[in-house]
Amino acid sequence: MAETIKLEVVTPRGAVLSEDVDIVTAPGYGGEFGVLANHAPLLSTIKIGVMSYKKGGNSEQLMISGGFCKVAANRITFLVESAEFGREIDVDRAMRAKERAEKRLAEVIRKEEHLNQARAEAALQRSLARLRAAGHQPS
Amino acid sequence: MASLKDVQMKIGGVKKTAQITKAMNMVAAAKLRGAQQRMVDFRPYADQFDDAMTSMSGSMETSLFPLMEVREVNSVELIVVTSDRGLCGSFNAHIMKTAEKQMARLEEEGKKVSLVCVGKKGSRYFKKTGKVRKSYPDIMGTFQMFNAREIAQEVAANFLSGETDEVLLVYGAFVSVAVQRPAVKPLLPIQAVSGEEVGDRTVDSVDFIYEPSPTEIMDVLLPLYLNVMVYHIMLEVGASEHAARMTAMDNATTACVDMISNLTLIYNKARQAGITAELMDIVGGAEALKG
Numbered sequence: 001m002a003e004t005i006k007l008e009v010v011t012p013r014g015a016v017l018s019e020d021v022d023i024v025t026a027p028g029y030g031g032e033f034g035v036l037a038n039h040a041p042l043l044s045t046i047k048i049g050v051m052s053y054k055k056g057g058n059s060e061q062l063m064i065s066g067g068f069c070k071v072a073a074n075r076i077t078f079l080v081e082s083a084e085f086g087r088e089i090d091v092d093r094a095m096r097a098k099e100r101a102e103k104r105l106a107e108v109i110r111k112e113e114h115l116n117q118a119r120a121e122a123a124l125q126r127s128l129a130r131l132r133a134a135g136h137q138p139s
Numbered sequence: 140m141a142s143l144k145d146v147q148m149k150i151g152g153v154k155k156t157a158q159i160t161k162a163m164n165m166v167a168a169a170k171l172r173g174a175q176q177r178m179v180d181f182r183p184y185a186d187q188f189d190d191a192m193t194s195m196s197g198s199m200e201t202s203l204f205p206l207m208e209v210r211e212v213n214s215v216e217l218i219v220v221t222s223d224r225g226l227c228g229s230f231n232a233h234i235m236k237t238a239e240k241q242m243a244r245l246e247e248e249g250k251k252v253s254l255v256c257v258g259k260k261g262s263r264y265f266k267k268t269g270k271v272r273k274s275y276p277d278i279m280g281t282f283q284m285f286n287a288r289e290i291a292q293e294v295a296a297n298f299l300s301g302e303t304d305e306v307l308l309v310y311g312a313f314v315s316v317a318v319q320r321p322a323v324k325p326l327l328p329i330q331a332v333s334g335e336e337v338g339d340r341t342v343d344s345v346d347f348i349y350e351p352s353p354t355e356i357m358d359v360l361l362p363l364y365l366n367v368m369v370y371h372i373m374l375e376v377g378a379s380e381h382a383a384r385m386t387a388m389d390n391a392t393t394a395c396v397d398m399i400s401n402l403t404l405i406y407n408k409a410r411q412a413g414i415t416a417e418l419m420d421i422v423g424g425a426e427a428l429k430g
Contacts, residue, residue: 010187012284012370014180029351043191044350045359068359070191072347079187081284 003037006075007053009062009083016083017062021053024076026069035076042071046080048125050133061086063133065126086133094134098127143413146406150399157395163226164388171316171381178313178374188367194347195357203354205299206361207329214251216272216294216303217241218326220310220372221261222380223279228387230311230319230380231260237321238309242270253303255294257373272297279377287370295365298327310372311379317386319379326368329361 004020024035027049035042048065067080101124108116219238221231238261242252253272256262262274273293278286297303306327311319349356 010184012181012184012367013177015183029355033350040348041346042348042350043195043356045356067363068191068356070187070347077187079184079191 004055005035005037005039008075008077009051009064010077010079011081011083013082019053019055021055024051024053026051026078027064028069035071038074039071039076041073042069044069046078048122049129050086051078051083061133061135063089063126063129065129084130084133086135089130089134091131091134091136094127094130094136098124098131101127143406143409146402146409150402150406153395153398153402157392157399160388160391160395164385164392167227167381167384167388171378171385174374174378174381178378181371181374185367185371188364192360192364195353195360204329204357204361206295206327206365209328210301210304212250212304214253214303214305215245216253216255216297216306218255218257218290218294218306218308218310218369219261219265220308220376221256221258221264221279222376223259223277224380224384225260226387227380227384228390230383230387231258231264233321234309234311235261235264237323238265241307241309241323255290257290258376279373279380282373282377284366284370287373288366291362291365291369294327295362303327308368308372310376311383313375313379313382316382319383324372326365329364 004022005024007017007019007021007024008015009017022036025032026035026044027047028044029047033044045068046064046066049063050061051064052059052061054060062083062085064078064080064083066082067078069076069078071077101120105117105120105124108120217238219234221234225231238254242254245252252270254265254268254270256265256271256274256276258279259276262271262276265271266274275286275290294303294306298306305325308324308326310322310324312322314320
């Protein structure tokens with residue numbers, strides 16, 4: 001049996017997850033990165049996206065948004081603003097949110113409101129990440 | 140002297156008030172539990188955040204970051220965090236008085252003061268001063284992280300543009316269920332957290348791989364830190380508000396019970412006096428007939 005690493009996901013609303021897992025993949029600053037047991041200490045910012053981990057033969061996906069992650073002492077901690085399990089995500093709702101966000105983004109680009117553009121882009125990214133975490137492939 | 144009927148009506152009224160205050164006390168107690176739970180849930184996040192900040196900022200030159208820049212203070216912004224609703228004793232009054240004291244002190248020193256009000260009570264109270272730059276009424280009931288972020292971004296933008304040189308938080312600190320104290324806390328410029336302040340918690344001083352560079356991480360971390368601070372304060376004010384209301388309503392109920400017993404005494408005395416007077420009448424009449 002391979003060694004495991006302790007995975008923790010903490011949000012302002014409480015700890016979401018605390019488990020010993022085999023491998024963690026996360027959307028880091030420079031793209032996706034994987035973390036195995038006994039990884040060197042690391043501090044990285046986290047983008048909106050899908051974090052997945054494997055435990056035994058099972059893999060699980062979470063949508064996470066905005067924050068950073070810290071790896072130290074065989075423990076990986078995600079400090080993120082929100083985290084949702086893929087299996088708990090309502091695909092229909094996420095679809096609707098995505099459409100809303102797309103519409104809104106188109107509108108702010110047309111009106112050239114740069115401040116709102118960042119916000120609309122973030123909303124779109126969140127809804128896309130949610131869909132991906134739910135296992136839904138955007139067409 | 141009040142008639143029997145008047146006293147009776149008054150007793151009825153006070154009894155109804157007592158019912159309401161008692162119900163409010165129980166509602167406040169339930170809400171306090173919720174608010175305290177939110178604080179407990181938030182703690183791991185805040186602790187981990189502090190740890191990360193500490194392990195980062197120890198090795199860093201603070202003057203590099205605009206949010207940490209200490210300038211000569213010419214204008215100060217106060218973020219006054221109060222509750223949305225009243226009937227919680229002197230809770231809001233204390234916070235507002237503390238804010239006023241700070242304003243007076245700063246103005247005496249010749250500094251410009253502006254206000255950002257969070258919560259309806261403070262927004263209303265300070266409206267007439269004309270110093271309120273931004274107010275966020277009606278968010279204390281159901282605020283989320285993004286509310287805190289909005290506020291933090293607002294004050295940070297003003298700080299970065301040089302409009303304000305210092306930002307203070309004025310709020311009601313939650314000491315315990317029985318004690319809430321108005322408190323003042325500096326928010327900006329962000330002070331470097333040094334290792335000693337963390338106290339008993341051990342902070343790993345390992346050499347991290349930083350992704351991206353430490354400075355860029357700090358650029359992300361510092362605004363987040365503001366959000367965390369503001370959110371934390373809002374949570375605390377929420378819990379304090381419910382605790383204050385619980386105490387206030389408990390006192391009100393006790394006062395009602397006292398009043399009822401006093402009024403009942405008056406009522407009984409009046410009734411007794413009436414009976415005595417009637418008896419005197421009858422006895423007097425009988426005596427006269429005997430004549």
